[in-house]
Amino acid sequence: MNQEPYVEVRLIQYHYNKDYGDTRVCECGHSYVRHFDPYESMENVGCKYCACDHFKETVTSMILEEKDYDSGLLSDYGGGDVKWWHDYLRNVIHDCNTYWRELIDSYTEK
Numbered sequence: 001m002n003q004e005p006y007v008e009v010r011l012i013q014y015h016y017n018k019d020y021g022d023t024r025v026c027e028c029g030h031s032y033v034r035h036f037d038p039y040e041s042m043e044n045v046g047c048k049y050c051a052c053d054h055f056k057e058t059v060t061s062m063i064l065e066e067k068d069y070d071s072g073l074l075s076d077y078g079g080g081d082v083k084w085w086h087d088y089l090r091n092v093i094h095d096c097n098t099y100w101r102e103l104i105d106s107y108t109e110k
């Protein structure tokens with residue numbers, strides 16, 4: 001018989017992370033901070049409002065943590081040409097939409 005003298009057991013503990021973001025939303029529909037007990041030094045007690053015992057952030061919540069679109073420096077070439085400004089704004093809006101679409105796609109393709 002080739003047996004080890006001990007059976008090794010390693011315990012994994014999940015503790016509250018104050019820097020994570022209390023308002024992030026779990027797939028159970030409740031916020032991160034609600035998965036811990038503030039009266040027991042933020043012990044990991046599972047969700048207070050349902051049977052969920054392990055926080056897993058929703059895709060929507062993750063996307064909302066992303067930075068907003070940054071257009072960079074805006075141009076002023078248009079001067080008093082309203083039609084130029086209309087085209088310019090359409091382009092900025094288009095770039096902003098593309099930014100968010102690609103970001104959302106990057107989450108849903110996982």
Ligand SMILES: [Zn+2]
Pocket residue numbers: 026027028029030035047052053054055056
């Ligand atoms: Zn939960």
Ligand SMILES: [Zn+2]
Pocket residue numbers: 026028029030047048049050051052
């Ligand atoms: Zn819950």
